[in-house]
Structure formats: C-alpha cells, structure tokens
Amino acid sequence: KLSCGSSHIVKEQGGTMGPELTDIGLQRGPQYLRQALVEPAAALPNSTLRVQGPGYSEFLPVRVVMKDGAEVRGFRINEDLFTIQLRDQSGNFHSIRKSNAEVIRKEPNTSLMPSFAGKVSDADLDDLVAYLSSLGGAQ
Secondary structure: OOOHHHOOEEOOEEOOOOOOOOOHHHHOOHHHHHHHHHOOOOOOOOOOOOOOOOHHHHHOEEEEEEOOOOEEEEEEEEEOOOEEEEEEOOOOEEEEEHHHEEEEEEOOOOOOOOOOOOOOOHHHHHHHHHHHHHOOOOO
C-alpha cells in the first residue's frame, strides 16, 4: 500500500534504495521503528547490515548540480577522487565526473525516505510497526 517494497528488501524481495529489512525486528524496537516511519532522519542508525559496514554513510544522500544545470539527487554508491556514483530515487545509476559538476552537496543527517506522518492512519501505522517488529523472529 505504501510501496515500501520498491525501496526495501525483505526476505530477498524488493528494491535497493533503502536498507534491507529482513531482520529489522531483531535490530530495532517498535518505538524506533515508529519514529523512523514518521521522522525518517530523526535518529539515523549506524548500520543495518549484518556485516559491519560504514554505517549510515552507506545511504548518504547527495545532490549534484552539473555545470549545464542538470541536477541529480540520490544516495552515494561509490566515490573516489575523480568520480561519484549515485543511485537516484527511480533506481537509475549515475556515474559523474566531479570535474563536470558545479555543486556536489552531501546531505548527512537527512534521509531520502518520505515521512508517513499524516499520510496513513494510526491503525495502519500500528500494523506496519507490528509487521516490521515481527521481522527476524522465529521462522
């Protein structure tokens, strides 16, 4: 109903825009999950990966304005001295030469996930939190 599956993987199904959520119920409590749904950037996690990764920087939002005025916003996939690679909210991959960019703005402490505050009923929000809390439990 909220298209969460287009951005998140659960049990090997879904999209790759956001963290994998198969075990999120073991990793985060219901209060945290509710807050993440209504205020996505309020308390960003260090990581949701089973293997220790770089933390939230694995989903660092970046805005790039090219010298011709074109703009790309997405999360950083990779970066080196000369290029930055992003995946935009449509799932498209962009490899950008930094020398072609006018502005590269990294946006820490922000989230590309939309807030569901006021967009779903309290009952639907309760159901979603209950579902997420159940993930990672006994199979």
